[in-house]
Amino acid sequence: AQKVTQAQTEISVVEKEDVTLDCVYETRDTTYYLFWYKQPPSGELVFLIRRNSFDEQNEISGRYSWNFQKSTSSFNFTITASQVVDSAVYFCALSEALYRDDKIIFGKGTRLHILP
């Protein structure tokens, strides 16, 4: 069954520290897509990244980086040198291509607090 687990409900770090948000997924498909979305205190969700299952290359975008490991079914998100503006709820999500029905499943989210 399709499932996304974000075991960290809430994390607090001091500004400038690095922090990693974990995402573990389960899928019956060999072709699938993984996403990360950010929900800042304003409430509106913002897309961060999409990765398909055939592309295991890690991605870096400024202070953000993503580590995709099929062997452990994980798609972890790291923020380097965190800033207060990074405080938000972060959602990992999964969709399956073979059984695709135009839907994605979201994890329950990790609330990240960056303390000044």
Added chain:
Amino acid sequence: NAGVTQTPKFRVLKTGQSMTLLCAQDMNHEYMYWYRQDPGMGLRLIHYSVGEGTTAKGEVPDGYNVSRLKKQNFLLGLESAAPSQTSVYFCASSLLSGSMDEQFFGPGTRLTVL
């Protein structure tokens, strides 16, 4: 471009009342979605649409109805509101299927059912 807008932003209903939430997008997207967000539950898909005139059930469709009469609008209806429907509702749209493509979200509607 306004992106995805939702009306209203806040609403309080009494049990048994009905209401309609409006979602509008100006990006000419084919796909539109309604989610609800509850504490500790993440986002759960209520209904979605893959194009004008189409609708489909999501993960938690009971108690809701939807219509997509125009490509740019996606309406979510509650015929007889219940306290369990107290939630924050998000609309989203995407050019391609949201299972492969970035979804653009509206600002949300906070609904309280007393």
